[in-house]
């Protein structure tokens with residue numbers, strides 16, 4: 001049965017918590033999912049037992065439900081097995097061990113683990129059971145997003161918009177009633193689709209209609225404009241009293257202005273909106289944006305400058321989204337914080353890989369520090385807040401400001417931020433097997449896009465990917481950095497074409513003998529499943545132990561990094577394995593890549609010196625988030641250095657909850673927690 005594994009993980013999990021008052025780590029997360037799944041099965045069984053003789057009892061429906069949850073429990077058992085494996089080579093409390101310190105044998109175990117996890121069948125998590133692990137208010141929205149994703153993929157390859165739309169509607173309608181085929185489609189496109197598919201889908205809510213509609217229920221603000229910062233170098237005072245020049249971002253794609261959005265609940269003294277609208281003397285270009293009816297607001301007096309300023313960096317896996325799609329909560333923040341919000345619209349990967357985003361965000365930060373009065377703030381207190389990929393950039397900006405001797409923000413808030421942008425295993429990352437927003441295939445592709453790695457036909461390194469090239473814009477040597485950005489390093493872009501491949505998912509690997517397509521009467525199946533549960537099914541752990549590493553037929557396509565444009569079938573599996581033997585694994589490739597050690601890409605890898613004297617860091621993480629361990633480890637790291645740090649771990653919410661504040665009371669509450677953390681800074 002599943003109990004020994006559950007007992008084992010339960011015994012060790014507390015050692016990985018940040019502290020007793022803040023329980024939360026990847027081990028705990030998977031345990032929670034197991035408990036929720038078991039509770040759901042028990043509830044189903046109880047319902048079936050009580051109602052199976054009723055005339056209205058929908059036998060077929062409940063049989064399929066039970067089948068789905070039992071299969072899911074089987075896959076969760078596999079996850080528990082991987083957790084046990086992970087715990088064998090990580091020392092006490094370490095969720096992401098330092099790979100340089102691992103023995104060759106342990107490194108190999110980690111590599112094998114990544115391959116096995118990638119090969120585990122995901123479909124059961126994306127079918128009937130999708131999103132069962134989250135609070136109720138999030139379940140429907142997440143299922144809808146997956147449904148829309150499956151439908152969207154049907155029209156994606158069409159060139160005309162009309163055809164795209166028609167194909168999505170016609171092709172997608174079959175997914176409404178059939179969660180299994182939706183699951184197959186979602187797993188297929190997230191594993192095999194290229195990064196541009198993910199980008200295109202994630203940009204859906206950037207459409208003016210999708211974006212403006214929800215804003216009707218947000219607090220109206222008096223200022224909501226795009227500010228394009230001038231593409232000119234400028235001087236900034238250092239804490240030492242000297243001055244330094246901040247140069248225009250130019251790495252990879254050349255110098256260009258940085259786009260930002262200024263959101264202010266009040267019109268404030270000195271604020272740019274009070275000035276002429278086109279090109280001003282200080283050459284900031286203002287673009288009119290949609291604003292709510294201001295008639296009521298006009299009567300209100302111009303407020304004095306706020307003593308506070310919030311600088312915001314949006315998430316989107318470094319590849320998508322913008323300040324506009326994050327307005328649903330930013331307007332509320334602007335009101336509650338009583339401070340102007342400057343949200344940075346950095347350039348996106350894969351067209352602009354690391355460190356372009358950081359260059360731009362740092363440039364905008366310095367500009368805001370220098371020109372806070374134009375934003376309606378005296379700049380006395382400054383907070384940088386970022387979610388997801390933005391949380392990573394927010395911490396990196398503070399580190400960089402410290403390193404350069406520029407005024408640091410008074411605090412950083414990272415909400416479900418990513419602190420180790422590296423292809424490495426961790427307990428919470430196993431959750432990417434079942435995450436409706438961040439499935440494993442998409443997560444790996446965001447990582448590759450940010451690192452400038454070509455995905456097609458295996459990992460390809462950027463032409464000039466060396467520490468010197470990427471580091472040139474980020475080297476600690478300030479002199480070198482302020483002289484200008486690094487030259488275009490000629491990074492390869494991810495493959496452009498998207499191919500929908502048939503993924504073989506015949507073998508769930510864990511609930512053997514249970515073919516969903518197999519005909520058997522509903523009653524029979526229910527009884528069989530209940531019996532199977534009672535007996536503890538077959539020995540999954542044993543079957544896992546015996547499973548040869550490279551023979552994982554559940555997902556013949558070896559890993560996301562190896563997806564090629566050739567259709568995937570189970571037949572050429574062995575040919576593929578042969579090919580793999582000559583190639584290092586993605587984990588090993590990443591491990592040897594100098595860029596992946598860059599602390600500005602992965603703040604968790606920063607040296608003690610780089611983290612000492614950093615401003616206070618507030619981390620808000622979600623228990624059911626694949627990148628939860630990033631926050632836990634970063635908090636532990638800062639605490640060990642006696643740095644001011646505060647960690648909150650929220651239960652039942654998914655990664656990206658801020659985007660759902662308008663529809664989920666739990667997400668709204670969590671956003672309020674973020675506000676209170678920012679108020680502590682401001």
Ligand SMILES: CCCCCCCC/C=C\CCCCCCCC(=O)O[C@H]1CC[C@@]2(C)C(=CC[C@H]3[C@@H]4CC[C@H]([C@H](C)CCCC(C)C)[C@@]4(C)CC[C@@H]32)C1
Nearest residue numbers: 202204205315316317388389421422429437446447656659
């Ligand atoms: C053992 C496993 C190993 C795994 C190895 C992988 C290791 C990878 C390590 C590090 C990689 C780091 C990558 C960076 C992390 C990025 C995190 C990160 O930034 O994640 C964000 C990505 C965008 C998004 C998904 C999100 C939140 C909200 C989402 C939005 C909500 C609504 C939006 C829809 C388009 C609206 C459609 C409406 C429809 C009518 C229903 C939607 C879904 C757009 C996407 C976002 C989280």
